[in-house]
Amino acid sequence: MSFFLSFLTGIVLFYSFQYFPFSTVFAILLFSIYLSIKRRFLLIFIILSGIAFAFVRYEPAKDISYIRGKEVVVRGIFESYPVKTENGMFMQSLNIKSAVDIKTGERLDELAGQEIMLFSDREFYHGSEYEIAIKFLRDRTRLNPGSWSSDGLYANLLDVSDLVYKRGLMGETEFPPCISKIQEFRYRLNRYIDENFKKDSGAFIAAITTGERANIDEELRDAFSATGLAHILSISGTHFGLFSVFLFGIFRFLIIALPYRILQRITIFLTPSQAAAILCLPFMLAYLSLSGGSIPAVRSFIMIGLFMLGLIIGRKGFWLNSLLFAAFVLVFWEPEVILDLSLQLSFLAVLFIGFSLWNKENEKKEDSRVFKYLKNAVLLTLSASIGTAPLVAYEFHYFSIISPISNLFIAPFIGFILIPLSVVSSFLFLITGYYVFTPVVSAVSDVSILLVRLLSDVPFADIKIPAFPLIIVLLFYAGFIFYFLSEKKRYTLIIPFVPIMIYLSISILEKKELDITYLDVGQGDSSVIELPDGKTIAIDTGRSGRETASFLKYRGKGAVEAVILSHAHPDHTGGLNYISKRFKIKDLWDSGRLIYPDTYLSNITHRTLSRGDIIEGNGYRIHVFHPYPEFYTMYGDEYIDANNDSLVLKIEGRNKSFLFTGDIEEEAEEDIVHLSRWLKSDVIKVPHHGSKVSAYEPFLKAVSPKFAVISTGRDNPFGHPHEEILDTLRGAKIFRTDLDGAIKIRESAKGLEIKTYKDFQFKRARSFRDEVKNIKRLFEKW
Numbered sequence: 001m002s003f004f005l006s007f008l009t010g011i012v013l014f015y016s017f018q019y020f021p022f023s024t025v026f027a028i029l030l031f032s033i034y035l036s037i038k039r040r041f042l043l044i045f046i047i048l049s050g051i052a053f054a055f056v057r058y059e060p061a062k063d064i065s066y067i068r069g070k071e072v073v074v075r076g077i078f079e080s081y082p083v084k085t086e087n088g089m090f091m092q093s094l095n096i097k098s099a100v101d102i103k104t105g106e107r108l109d110e111l112a113g114q115e116i117m118l119f120s121d122r123e124f125y126h127g128s129e130y131e132i133a134i135k136f137l138r139d140r141t142r143l144n145p146g147s148w149s150s151d152g153l154y155a156n157l158l159d160v161s162d163l164v165y166k167r168g169l170m171g172e173t174e175f176p177p178c179i180s181k182i183q184e185f186r187y188r189l190n191r192y193i194d195e196n197f198k199k200d201s202g203a204f205i206a207a208i209t210t211g212e213r214a215n216i217d218e219e220l221r222d223a224f225s226a227t228g229l230a231h232i233l234s235i236s237g238t239h240f241g242l243f244s245v246f247l248f249g250i251f252r253f254l255i256i257a258l259p260y261r262i263l264q265r266i267t268i269f270l271t272p273s274q275a276a277a278i279l280c281l282p283f284m285l286a287y288l289s290l291s292g293g294s295i296p297a298v299r300s301f302i303m304i305g306l307f308m309l310g311l312i313i314g315r316k317g318f319w320l321n322s323l324l325f326a327a328f329v330l331v332f333w334e335p336e337v338i339l340d341l342s343l344q345l346s347f348l349a350v351l352f353i354g355f356s357l358w359n360k361e362n363e364k365k366e367d368s369r370v371f372k373y374l375k376n377a378v379l380l381t382l383s384a385s386i387g388t389a390p391l392v393a394y395e396f397h398y399f400s401i402i403s404p405i406s407n408l409f410i411a412p413f414i415g416f417i418l419i420p421l422s423v424v425s426s427f428l429f430l431i432t433g434y435y436v437f438t439p440v441v442s443a444v445s446d447v448s449i450l451l452v453r454l455l456s457d458v459p460f461a462d463i464k465i466p467a468f469p470l471i472i473v474l475l476f477y478a479g480f481i482f483y484f485l486s487e488k489k490r491y492t493l494i495i496p497f498v499p500i501m502i503y504l505s506i507s508i509l510e511k512k513e514l515d516i517t518y519l520d521v522g523q524g525d526s527s528v529i530e531l532p533d534g535k536t537i538a539i540d541t542g543r544s545g546r547e548t549a550s551f552l553k554y555r556g557k558g559a560v561e562a563v564i565l566s567h568a569h570p571d572h573t574g575g576l577n578y579i580s581k582r583f584k585i586k587d588l589w590d591s592g593r594l595i596y597p598d599t600y601l602s603n604i605t606h607r608t609l610s611r612g613d614i615i616e617g618n619g620y621r622i623h624v625f626h627p628y629p630e631f632y633t634m635y636g637d638e639y640i641d642a643n644n645d646s647l648v649l650k651i652e653g654r655n656k657s658f659l660f661t662g663d664i665e666e667e668a669e670e671d672i673v674h675l676s677r678w679l680k681s682d683v684i685k686v687p688h689h690g691s692k693v694s695a696y697e698p699f700l701k702a703v704s705p706k707f708a709v710i711s712t713g714r715d716n717p718f719g720h721p722h723e724e725i726l727d728t729l730r731g732a733k734i735f736r737t738d739l740d741g742a743i744k745i746r747e748s749a750k751g752l753e754i755k756t757y758k759d760f761q762f763k764r765a766r767s768f769r770d771e772v773k774n775i776k777r778l779f780e781k782w
Contacts, residue, residue, distance in 0.1 A: 012052015080189035120157035143741025146554025159302030228403025236296035242415030352387025466556030523713030524571035532619030545575020668698035690721020
């Protein structure tokens with residue numbers, strides 16, 4: 001155990017060095033001194049070996065951002081089978097062997113070895129090599145709190161060259177035959193499931209058998225998360241554990257049921273339990289192959305395999321060694337996996353379950369089996385929930401209250417019925433071509449999904465948790481380490497919860513201020529205003545609504561007081577439907593010039609705003625400057641009309657003011673410039689993403705802002721923001737979502753406090769000052 005733990009410690013220290021170099025060196029010295037005193041010199045060597053191993057395997061990311069938007073001819077191998085997306089396109093992973101820029105003819109050697117995700121209207125065989133023309137998609141990174149940002153490369157297929165390498169189609173691939181065959185089996189099975197089951201049932205069955213989760217829609221994922229069953233959607237310990245129990249029970253029953261003469265011969269060499277364990281292993285290996293070999297699946301297979309091996313050789317109970325060995329195998333294969341969230345959650349759950357069952361005391365022998373099952377099931381669920389709760393709350397901003405009930409009843413129903421039936425049916429399908437239990441699997445899957453949705457709709461099934469500093473998570477787990485090192489003395493069990501209680505006390509007493517976050521939604525607009533009276537307003541939704549919804553979730557919001565739509569264009573209003581499905585929207589405000597489908601306004605109060613309207617609350621006032629009923633544009637087309645119809649709002653706090661301008665152009669700016677002193681504001685959301693058609697100098701002079709925020713997309717094709725408007729705003733400090741990410745401006749007693757998401761992120765430390773900033777970020781929240 002010490003060997004594995006020391007090696008893993010070395011891996012962790014290597015990655016922590018990148019952000020906290022001085023603290024990490026200090027920690028290494030402390031470890032070395034302590035282990036030297038204990039005369040454990042070998043462990044010092046193992047820790048240093050872990051650091052050296054991670055260093056040797058580390059590959060700094062290449063900066064190939066310049067490739068976005070370019071058309072390139074690439075030659076590469078498809079490393080996955082196609083997955084059909086919601087819009088009917090196919091998505092496949094392509095590993096590039098060589099690339100040439102179509103426009104310049106220049107070889108792009110830095111792309112060799114890069115893996116990209118290709119979207120196309122056709123399916124390519126796994127393992128086949130093609131020469132194709134592709135266009136890399138523009139930068140889709142979104143720098144917002146609560147948003148998942150990916151540095152991956154995505155491209156659309158333009159054309160397939162006449163030069164086609166038939167390796168994959170003829171059966172000869174770049175992959176080992178067994179790997180290629182497994183991928184083919186998974187593809188056939190996924191295709192059958194997709195074509196023969198209902199949408200949600202098929203997606204769910206694919207997730208628990210082949211590990212393919214691409215077809216699970218967000219609504220179903222949210223339902224599983226709310227009930228604390230999100231782990232069911234990722235093949236892990238639950239699946240392998242319950243499936244192995246099912247197989248072990250079946251095989252042991254069959255062995256005992258053998259004729260006495262045969263059973264007697266077997267038991268000369270093996271007990272029924274040992275024989276059953278041996279028979280289980282090939283099936284568990286087959287399930288691992290079928291599942292795609294994800295990190296949780298490999299970890300679970302190793303642990304179950306070691307447990308079965310313990311049964312075979314007559315040694316049991318080394319669960320902690322098994323857990324650490326599984327971690328060692330994974331990080332030895334790929335050191336960066338230690339940063340993977342699914343790995344961290346999976347190991348924390350097993351660790352806390354193991355500790356809860358370790359040296360269990362006061363278990364009454366006269367307890368009935370049912371009572372023991374219920375007691376152990378509740379203990380396991382609570383242990384896993386408590387162990388993972390801080391990290392889940394930090395990353396996903398919720399805590400499932402109903403989790404113990406759903407894991408007590410629904411998880412076993414899925415684990416002991418649906419998983420064995422679906423996996424056995426899958427094996428038989430691959431062997432015979434028939435999915436034997438299709439009607440039963442479909443019915444059980446439908447019932448499971450129905451139960452999950454019913455529980456997720458229970459009031460207060462989960463608690464929305466606003467973002468909190470990372471240091472709370474670290475102190476929680478440090479407290480539990482102290483608890484276990486102190487030989488589990490009861491009074492020390494309160495230590496992990498002390499930081500949480502202190503933070504909650506401070507948060508309750510914290511005075512609410514006017515907070516405005518201008519979100520990075522690409523080439524679009526969306527801002528979230530948190531008012532001093534606790535209400536939340538969203539001005540515009542961006543094109544998809546995903547960034548706004550993610551931020552609202554990050555802030556622990558379940559409802560929005562009002563969504564204000566500035567005008568009809570989809571880069572401002574396209575996300576309304578997405579947000580309305582996930583949050584309770586009380587009011588919808590606009591200029592009265594937008595038309596909605598009938599269903600949109602069924603449960604929402606609609607209010608039309610026009611010049612002169614004022615909305616007041618505790619510590620704030622909202623003024624409406626534009627448009628008014630008589631306003632119509634004299635120049636331009638329908639597109640320009642919609643821009644000039646944008647709502648212009650001014651939010652006044654106790655001492656500072658913020659102007660929101662939508663996409664108004666020069667004609668509308670000229671129409672309201674006479675409001676002069678009313679337009680004067682400390683902060684302006686620059687009209688129309690910084691377009692030159694909105695650079696009307698008298699209007700911007702009337703506003704005369706100290707700070708200007710421009711919401712625009714990276715590498716946008718319009719050239720926003722234009723030089724004309726930047727020159728006009730030269731007296732103000734300018735922030736841009738394409739450069740700074742999300743921008744938060746808070747009105748406080750000290751004035752305006754401004755932070756950008758770019759500065760809010762952890763950065764690789766190149767000096768002691770950088771490390772101090774990173775340490776400071778441990779204690780910060782957005």
